[in-house]
Amino acid sequence: MSRELVVQRPEGLYCPAGDFYVDPWRKVERAVITHAHSDHARGGHGHYLCAASGVGVLRARLGDIDVRGLAWGEPLQVGGARVSLHPAGHILGSAQVRIEVAGAVWVVAGDYCLSVLGDTNPTCEPFEPVRCDCFVTEATFGLPIYRWPRHADVFADMNAWWQANARAGEASVVGAYSLGKTQHVLAGIEPTIGPIYAHPAAEAINAAHEAEGVALPALRPWSELSDPAALRGALIVAPPSANAPWRWQRAARVREAFASGWMQLHKARHRAGLDRGFVLSDHADWPGLLAAVAATGCSRVIVTHGDEAVLARALTERGLECGAFRTTYGDEG
C-alpha cells in the first residue's frame, strides 16, 4: 500500500484506497465535496457526498444531484478508506475530509477559516482541528501580511458607514459573493439602521441557510429598487458583477464598498474605485493557517492553492515536510 492516501490526477485530488475524488474539477463517478463554492463543487459528477448541513446550499447551486449528506464526524467506509467530515468554518456545510487507511490519517481541508482572535462566523459551524499525519491545506492568504481585524470591529465600521450614508439620503452597496459572504454580511450588520436588500442571485442560497437555522434579517423585495426612492438609506448586498438597478439610478447617491480579505490591500481597494473596503474573509489569515496546521499535530503538509511557496517555507522552517498539489481552485475574488 502506498503511503499516499491522496494523489493528484487530471480529474482532481484522488483517494486510491477509496476510489473517490475530493472536489474534482473534471467529471467523475464519486465526488466528496468540501463545500459548495463553484471552484470546489462542479456539476456533472455521478454521486456526491458532502456534510449534511451543506446539502441545501449544494442543491441550490447544482440543482437536482445525487447527493448523500453525512453528519459531522459520522464515519463512512468507502472502499478501503474510512471517511468522515469535520467543520471547516468557511461557509455553511464546509467540511474537512478525514481519510483513514490502515491507521494512517490524512485531512483534506478544502477552504477553511480559523481565527486566532476567536472570531466565528454565525452562518456556519466553527473550524474543528482534526489530528492527522498529513494535512492538505489551502493558502489563499498565505502571506504574513494577512491578519484580519476582529469581526466586531469590521461590523461596527460597516454599521457606522451605512448609518452615515443613510442620514445623507444615500444608498450603501456592499459587494459580496452570493454564497457565504452575502450571508455573513447579512448576519453581522445591525438590521435596525434601514431597509436591507440582497441580490436575487442569493435568494435560494439564503433560503438554504434559513432551513439550516441560520438567522438572517428580514429583506425587502428586490423589485422595490426600481423606485429610486427605495434606494435612500438602504443597504444593498450584491455580488460585484451584478447588473444592478443602482448603476442607472440617478435619483439617489450610491456608496459602494466591498467585503473581502483582499480589502486589506490598499491597492486593491483603490483600483476598484470603492468608497470603502471591509476586511471580512471566510478564509484563514496567516496566523490562522499556522494555527490550523499546528492544531492537527501533522508531520506533513501539502499546500493546494494560494501563496503556497511562502507558507511551505514557513512550515518547513518549523520542521514539517511540505509538498504541493496543483489544483484549479480559486480565491475569494
Ligand SMILES: [Zn+2]
Ligand atoms: Zn470556498
